Amino acid sequence: MQDMTDLPTMLLVDDDEVFTQVLARAMTKRGFRVEIAHNVQDAILITTDEAPEFAVVDLRMPGDSGLSLVKHLKQIDDQTRIVVLTGYASIATAVEAVKLGATHYLAKPADADQILAAFDRTEGDPDAPVSDTALSVNRLEWEHIQRVLQENDGNISATARSLNMHRRTLQRKLNKRPAKK
Numbered sequence: 001m002q003d004m005t006d007l008p009t010m011l012l013v014d015d016d017e018v019f020t021q022v023l024a025r026a027m028t029k030r031g032f033r034v035e036i037a038h039n040v041q042d043a044i045l046i047t048t049d050e051a052p053e054f055a056v057v058d059l060r061m062p063g064d065s066g067l068s069l070v071k072h073l074k075q076i077d078d079q080t081r082i083v084v085l086t087g088y089a090s091i092a093t094a095v096e097a098v099k100l101g102a103t104h105y106l107a108k109p110a111d112a113d114q115i116l117a118a119f120d121r122t123e124g125d126p127d128a129p130v131s132d133t134a135l136s137v138n139r140l141e142w143e144h145i146q147r148v149l150q151e152n153d154g155n156i157s158a159t160a161r162s163l164n165m166h167r168r169t170l171q172r173k174l175n176k177r178p179a180k181k
Helices: 017-029 040-046 066-076 091-100 112-119 137-151 156-163 167-175
Strands: 009-013 033-037 054-058 081-086 104-107
Touching (some): 009 017, 009 040, 009 066, 017 033, 017 112, 033 040, 054 066, 081 091, 104 112, 137 156, 156 167
Parallel strands (some): 054 081, 081 104
């Protein structure tokens, strides 16, 4: 039997406890030693003694966003390979995740094999398909809100002021799923 300390380490951070348990089992079967956290603060505590070799980080969780964890993980070990996983994908957050050091950015749902493949993506794909259709007005609104929210470090009140929108209206828009492209 293989010594668990010889296995590559993977940190899974997502507030969906069922999802993390299922993904942890799948990654353990694929040869990883897995640690789980359900928010950024717990993940930071887990990484105080040892930085993981791999991390799967949900973007949107209670408390700090997954982007702050990406930055923290890269500060403690710039070799950590990070995949940001989210049900609230936007161009703005994808760009920020990559700028902060994420290896790849995936929209949920994603399975273990897709996540493992994302860890191996070290270069861009010049043959990636380019859409012939423009984004819908609703999707453009979603992307704009996400970009302004990012510029305001996730502060909803400041974002609402920047958008000249009532805070509760902005919160309702943020609680909806992103508009289809």
